[in-house]
Amino acid sequence: MRTGFRLLVLAGPPLPPIEITKPVTTFGKAAECDVRLSEPTVSRRHAVIERVDGDWYITDFESHNGTFLNGQKLRPREPIPLTHGDQVRIAPWVFRAAFRDSPFQLSHTTNDGNRSMLQTLAGTEGRERSQLRQLLAAAAAINGAATQAELCDQLLRAAVSMSGFQRAAVLRHDPSAETVEVLAHLDAKQHQAPFEYSRSLVRGAIAGSVVHLADPQASGSHSIVSLGISGALSAPLIVDGVVWGLFYLDSRGRERSGTGEGADACRVLAEIASLALSNLMRREVEARYDTLRRDAELASGAQRLLIPPESGVVAGVSYALRLVPGRFVSGDLVGVCQVDEYRAAAFIGDVTGKGMGAGLVMSVIQTFLAARLAISNDPAAVMNDLDIFMSTRLPPGRYASLWLGVLDVERATLAWTDAGHGLAFIASSDGVRQLECQGTWLGVHTGSPYRTATVPIRPGERLVLVSDGFIEQPNAAGAQFESSGILETLRDAGTAQEDVQKLFEAIERHAGTVLIRDDLTAAAFTLGSQRAGDPIRVGAECSMLG
Known part of the structure; x- marks a missing residue:
């Protein structure tokens, strides 16, 4: 049974993480609400999160501006399940549900100090015909994914293939960028060494940019130098206007590092994956509603018979x-x-x-x-x-x-x-x-x-x-x-x-x-x-x- 979870603030006015432990937690501007959100766009009684038989649900209270789950506006007064990693928007805030029983591996990022070694990459105009074909094929595979796990897998394969980096991972960050959840990872060389993540790159992607580690030797990070990381890159994945996560790539030793064109391909892949992820998550919200509706209809049918x-x-x-x-x-x-x-x-x-x-x-x-x-x-x-x-x-x-x-x-x-x-x-x-x-x-x-x-x-x-x-x-x-x-x-x-x-x-x-x-x-x-x-x-x- 899930006894509680936290709502992490991804966007909006500063708030500490919100601990959700009570069976019923109300959100709104009213004094009696458990979580008071004093902004003009928030209704007096805006939404409620509650636990039913060990599962958590969120319901919109017919609020004026609505409550959004993974970019999808919730139907008023209809509960819908909450799962780990869901994004909840009660404007102007965007929260992420962080359950204590996360199915994903947690990893600490490496404090690599000075961000001056990072370069923010902008797109270039030209594309080789072969790269364009690769992008089109990757776009089809990513958009055809039926689950988030499949989407992440297709993204990593395309990113490693097109960027020149040898390792890749899809990460979901906490607001401090000190820890990340590893949603998926790929190592083309099957290295046994641990996959270190640069905190500077994570923070750069959180800011919405495609960034790369320009000079690992200048970072001063013993762990990065000892692992022989020769280059790294991160790009944001954006859902509902907020950075949902990022994909992270690196090379080590004498391995070929990503080029400018490879980095630009990663930027395009991030945009493709963001759109596909947004659509997939909206479909998942509708599927949750459909599951509850079918269950209710079957139960109601039994009621009418009895x-x-x-x-x-x-x-x-x-x-x-x-x-x-x-x-x-x-x-x-x-x-x-x-x-x-x-x-x-x-x-x-x-x-x-x-x-x-x-x-x-x-x-x-x-x-x-x-x-x-x-x-x-x-x-x-x-x-x-x-x-x-x-x-x-x-x-x-x-x-x-x-x-x-x-x-x-x-x-x-x-x-x-x-x-x-x-x-x-x-x-x-x-x-x-x-x-x-x-x-x-x-x-x-x-x-x-x-x-x-x-x-x-x-x-x-x-x-x-x-x-x-x-x-x-x-x-x-x-x-x-x-x-x-x-x-x-x-x-x-x-x-x-x-x-x-x-x-x-x-x-x-x-x-x-x-x-x-x-x-x-x-x-x-x-x-x-x-x-x-x-x-x-x-x-x-x-x-x-x-």
């Missing part, structure tokens, strides 16, 4: 429920089913993870509940069997919480057990109380059995179940709604329908302008006046939405 009506009567138990999708496809499940003519089962839970993986786990839980409740009305017995069943089938690191209760119309009781959900309440005109959480999550299988608790349900009392999306929803100040918000809201309700309606009204007031993060699900149940043998509006099979 969703029961928003109100109804099952075995004499009246209910009302509602689900409002959040920005992330979550693993909420809630349902109601008939146990026999006098009893109805109600359940709510959550599966770790998101998307179709979580949806498949929910379907398995629903199927098991439907089969097991047909032969047992004891919630603990059903939960114990489900725990054993799921502990051998859940993927590593995936668990499920579940609250399961059986409402008995004839005896006016509620028998229930809890596998780590803990968000069940009894509401009446006399007050609201939260039912105590009893057990651990499904799939952990600690060996401790679940137990059934039984409480009376008096006329007018309601069983209210909510998803964790309610209690974890923050407001503009970052304060969560919590169980106290549920208790306060239910004090003013009087029926199952009112319970559900008031909960959603309260969470909307609490969230204010903050985006709803996760699915919000609420359900309320009360013992109705329906008699045994009367028609049942929801069939005998368990219905679930998730």
Whole structure:
């Protein structure tokens, strides 16, 4: 799990690196934002970065000037994954996401002192016909790359071939230029010596120029002299108007160093690669959106197949429920089913993870509940069997919480057990109380059995179940709604329908302008006046939405 990362400032007014460690970090001019960016082009609430199931996402808050990822303007209120090396533009700043678990090798640059030995190279007018053919072939290969790794490989091959240098690397710098990430490297001579990088050349490329090391002996750098570096060159790779990285070349000993024409070819290759990289990164942003959209559509399709009506009567138990999708496809499940003519089962839970993986786990839980409740009305017995069943089938690191209760119309009781959900309440005109959480999550299988608790349900009392999306929803100040918000809201309700309606009204007031993060699900149940043998509006099979 990625616990945090830094945003490095590549362009814009000076700022220290921004540490992103909290589950939710907001950006904007407003005083309540976690990262205050006091510039006219920044909106009061501009964007948010948040962690969901170990992955990081960024969302634009319908800002006036937009939020950009790798040069692509983000769709308002639609989250998109953040990965290592992504460039985020909140004008006038451009940041790079630097994750601690970078897949690339880090290397320190060599402090080679005096920049007077560097020459900034401008383009020359003429081109040999053979060099033009090489450039056209290189341009086709670079633009045809399907991934950043392939693009870097094609760039290095062309640069070594056309410049005369023997070693090449694509680097991504930090703002100080003291360390670089080595994204790709190529050694035509297969040397075993370490590849040293001149800090002066790195800084020159960061400034946007093609530069080369004119006199290595004059550098005063022992490491460069001892390695026998006879020449070196760097050129910037520019994305969204900012230096994204650079490619770096050198020769050693008696190896042929790059010529002026070779350096000029590198400048052209840098421009070709910059355009290709910009287009590739924009396509990658669209691909991330498409992946999330397809996942959401598949999960929504499963919801439509499983969703029961928003109100109804099952075995004499009246209910009302509602689900409002959040920005992330979550693993909420809630349902109601008939146990026999006098009893109805109600359940709510959550599966770790998101998307179709979580949806498949929910379907398995629903199927098991439907089969097991047909032969047992004891919630603990059903939960114990489900725990054993799921502990051998859940993927590593995936668990499920579940609250399961059986409402008995004839005896006016509620028998229930809890596998780590803990968000069940009894509401009446006399007050609201939260039912105590009893057990651990499904799939952990600690060996401790679940137990059934039984409480009376008096006329007018309601069983209210909510998803964790309610209690974890923050407001503009970052304060969560919590169980106290549920208790306060239910004090003013009087029926199952009112319970559900008031909960959603309260969470909307609490969230204010903050985006709803996760699915919000609420359900309320009360013992109705329906008699045994009367028609049942929801069939005998368990219905679930998730």
